[in-house]
Amino acid sequence: MATTPGRSLHIGPIPRGRAVIALALAAALVAFGLVAAANPPALAADEPAEGADIAQAALANPIRDNGADPWIEYYDGHYYMSTTTWDSTVIMRRATTLAGLKTATDTVVWDDSGTASRCCSHWAPEFHRIDGTWYLMYTSGNSQTNFDGQRLHVLRSTGDTPMGPYEFMGTPLPNQWNIDGTYLEANGGLYMMWSEWVGADQSIRIAAMSNPWTVTGTQVTISRPSASWETVGARVNEAPAVLQHEGRTFVTFSASSCNTPDYKLGLLELTGSDPLSTSAWTKTSSPVFQAANGVYGPGHNGFFTSPDGTEHWIVYHGNASSSQGCGNTRQTRVQEFTFNADGTPNFGSPIANGVTFPAPSGE
Template identity: 45%
Template sequence: MTSASFHRSRMLAPLLLLGLLACKKESGTTAPITPTNPTTPATTFTNPLLGNTAGPDPWVYQKDGTYYYMATTGNNVTIRKTAKMSELGSSPSYPVWSPLATGDNSRDVWAPELHYLDGKWYIYYTAGPGNCCDGQKSWVLENSNPDPTRGGWVEKGRIISPGADYWAIDGTVAEINGQRYYIWSGQSGPIGNNTDNEQRLYISAMRNPWTLDGARTELSRPTLSWERNGYPKVNEAPQILQRDGKTFLIYSASHCSSDDYALGQLTLTGTNPLDAASWTKLQTPVFTKSAASRAYGPGHNGFFKSKDGTQDWIIYHANNDPGQGCGGARKPRMQQFTWNADGSPNFGSPVAIGTPITRPAGE
């Protein structure tokens, strides 16, 4: 989530309806018939997860044994609901919110994220009035129903950074040391006044799920060579990953039009997340393209645990072929990742499409 950037193609995410045809043979007897080839439950799955269905900016939230999946559709906010992530492709989908025909959040609906906060559901998404290179901002929806696919979603308005109400996309919510923060990708000033049009990562404390508290802090900008492929230069799609008291911020860098769109990492090495000096930036990417695996521009990821809670998984989008850029060719993929001896995540390399992958533990 896009990968959310200036020049993204508007995309739709058509749902593929799969018909299951059953054949019944009259046997002329009431005796049970033992099949000669009994069906064995599948133990593997393959990427991409949704076949030919587009899925840029995938996001997963898990609660009470259920996984909720979201991705950019371009024209609405849709939730897929499943008990098993390996069966995402056959899960039902629920369009839960659509914008009005006109208005400040009527077009280019990108990178939705679902969060359960203070006993209610919230969806953070990006949208604008129709010019993605100028008006994109962060917005919030609220739902008090225990099931986010039911009930009504109320528009809580925009997430506004005090004194810096500029272009803002890819917002996520993180809790660090008991404090809630909002982290997003934005610009240093108003569109037209920037000479670089860079996308940078910002953080702010949250007063409540729809209000920021205090000025923003810039955490990262695209300064390294691997972050500066394509135009404009991009740091976006921040995601927080925590384990054993360590906090990592995984982000996407380079423009989505580039096959070299990749993941980078910041580590919280200080005590104050609002102090840029408390974060240390890794100088090399942590997840990159693989021509052999047909994974181009892998990024804009999310994280989730396996059904039994013993495994860590990354979900991300990638193009199957080079030069496919920012459009609907980006499809969701997932794979297990491990941890290095120093406690940092090890994402490995993208698994080749069509390769059988053992289902998440517990499925």
């Protein structure tokens, strides 16, 4: 989410084969006396009934209104999603289907209202499983109207899922403005990536970590906005998101001001051996995902895989009007993507609101 210190916020048909197989299997089980009546297990309040899951064979965008800076992970039978709240809280919702996230209940998993240094303007929560533990990184500051105090903060789950409960671990970069943090695991090391002002440019930076809440050593700038498509409305590179596939490491980032319909995604690739070397990163010469089909300002994305692990999906936010900007009009959207013959990701174009497409494989 683009911000300036001291300034304003800047498909196809549904397969029928599964239904036929399911009916045949049910008939066989009844014939052999293997179906027994039983009370179904209790469902959590945020989970749809099993029958609803089976019937949900397709979905449509948006997944959530007022859903800026979304992050989704699929883990142990559930999708988990968090988005920007603008207030003192971090929220999480979960469901057993992607479409179920539309109506799942928001649960407050963290509240900073009693801590002045990070009380306000909570943005861009991301949660990552590192060495078997869930960590949640988010941006917040000390004011709801002045964003000069925005910093990244890290929580650690003491539970087994992204629902927590969480404990506060630290502020990795307490003495400088920094937003939109994410983790990179590469070459046996752990790194933090974030967005920070470097002169007049909001840029992508990286540093090594000794643990998921502590930055160590040199901080390096790996991408500054320079091309015309990165400088519409403001000079912005923000919201890095890591995509690793077949031994290659890519990082998407959001470019230009989110106050414009030209907010979009660019792409970096780690083409060298050292993530802390600026020259090890190669930027594509053109954007890889941008406004189309009535979706404006698509950006600030994350990645997740289908339940069976065979499909790659992108989650991002976008506006339904070219006049909307960085506020709560941004909606959470999802869609499957593929890879080109040369191994680079192919995100296609944003799918228009209301157009149905198949749910992730394995639901």
